[in-house]
Amino acid sequence: MKWEDICTRCGLCCHEKVIHPDALVIDTSQPCAFYDEETHSCTVYSERFAKCPRCEKVTPLMAAFGRSLPESCGYIVWAKRHHIRFRKAVENVIAG
Ligand code: SF4
Numbered sequence: 181m182k183w184e185d186i187c188t189r190c191g192l193c194c195h196e197k198v199i200h201p202d203a204l205v206i207d208t209s210q211p212c213a214f215y216d217e218e219t220h221s222c223t224v225y226s227e228r229f230a231k232c233p234r235c236e237k238v239t240p241l242m243a244a245f246g247r248s249l250p251e252s253c254g255y256i257v258w259a260k261r262h263h264i265r266f267r268k269a270v271e272n273v274i275a276g
């Protein structure tokens with residue numbers, strides 16, 4: 181399986197978020213300017229890091245330790261399944 185195939189294309193990471201110590205709040209009313217809400221995809225995928233300074237590359241390290249992805253993210257689920265998720269689960273608040 182390719183690394184990119186782990187993403188379920190939920191699009192949650194392409195919205196504004198606030199990271200609290202015990203919760204991740206994602207505002208679904210504020211998508212990234214490059215997020216297509218119809219297709220749930222990025223309109224500048226191949227050049228996303230150049231176009232969008234806030235766009236984060238998801239790596240295995242991020243899946244293991246990161247704070248910015250929701251518990252439902254395919255990469256977090258993948259890391260948990262492989263016993264390499266080393267950050268305590270936090271409440272996810274999906275607002276918007
Ligand atoms: S630029 Fe990044 S954050 Fe914005 S829609 Fe594309 S993948 Fe999502």
Ligand code: SF4
Nearest residue numbers: 187188191193253254
């Ligand atoms: S939150 Fe995870 S599964 Fe959802 S679009 Fe972002 S990287 Fe993919």
